[in-house]
Amino acid sequence: MSSDQHQIITDPVWGHLRVEPVPAADELSEYYESKYYDLIQQGGRALELQRLIAGGKEADATRNWLHHTLYDTLVAALEAAPGRRVLDVGCGIGEFIAYAEQCGFSAQGVEPAKQAVELAQSQGLSVELGNLADFARNHSDARFDAVTFLNVVEHSPEPIALLEQARDLLNDGGLLICRLPNDFSPIQELARQKNEVRRWWVVVPDHISYFNFDNFPPILERLGFSIEDTMGDYPMEFFLLMGRDYITHPELGKACHLERVQLEMSMPPEQLRSMYRGFASAGIGRNALFVARKNRSCDQR
Secondary structure (H helix, E strand, O other): OOHHHOEEEEOOOOOOEEEEOOOOHHHHHHHHHHHHHHHHHOOOOOHHHHHHHHOHHHHHHHHHHHHHHHHHHHHHHHOOOOOOEEEEEOOOOOHHHHHHHHOOOEEEEEEOOHHHHHHHHHOOOOEEEOOHHHHHHHOOOOOEEEEEEEOOHHHOOOHHHHHHHHHHHEEEEEEEEEEEEEOOOHHHHHHHHHHOOOOOOOOOOOOOEEEOOOOHHHHHHHOOEEEEEEEEOOOOHHHHHOOOOOOOOHHHHHHHHHHHHHHHHOOOHHHHHHHHHHHHHOOOOOEEEEEEEEOHHHHHO
16 A cells, blocks of 8 residues: 555544545554564564564663653653553553553553564463454453553544543543654654655555644543643654755664664653653654543543
């Protein structure tokens, strides 16, 4: 499936950007259940996950970096949840679940890729095969204090329904934590124009919807959430603006990533989060992180 076959339009109801036409559900199911992890292992998708799956020193370094940055940030946010029960949707091989468990949370996950589920279960993690709708049907009485989506919502052909399903699984005052690519942001366009490159962030069928610091908050608010925190992580576009064109010359990408890692590992987590919040206020960051609380009125619908 080629990105050239699709247009990017503004969703007329919710205001985010998405592909048109939306790929068929059965086509997407086949892609994620049987093809996606093959692409990851070949180095064509989700490089962080590819390094973790490969094992060895590079996996250890990636895991240490995630623990120091993203995972520490997530656990700090989860401390404000009404309890300790967490569901990670699209949890992959369960790396964050394992970290949350180490930090005293009761964490479980759901994941559509059989290979990833098998890897997670082999580590003794509570991960089920399927999507969130499957999980909700199989656990009609289940309720959680937090639901996390780590680079998942943008993959869904029905992102609003996905967020509604998560809301319905949350306890009173529960937290929804969403990390999404910060796409079609001003800094991306600046970097694209400077280097005269394609819109590299448009990837079909991987990413169907495109969110950022402008269009995602109104969606959460309309769904009955109050946003409590926003952060942006390191803007990899900085490298492009400094003349490191890793889009045209992908061999530059690893060096740029390692420089970013060196910077972040040199800073205490609290200082990192302060910087991340500053990035969010400026609308920049390769990814956008939103911490939102379910309003009490939602429980009365």
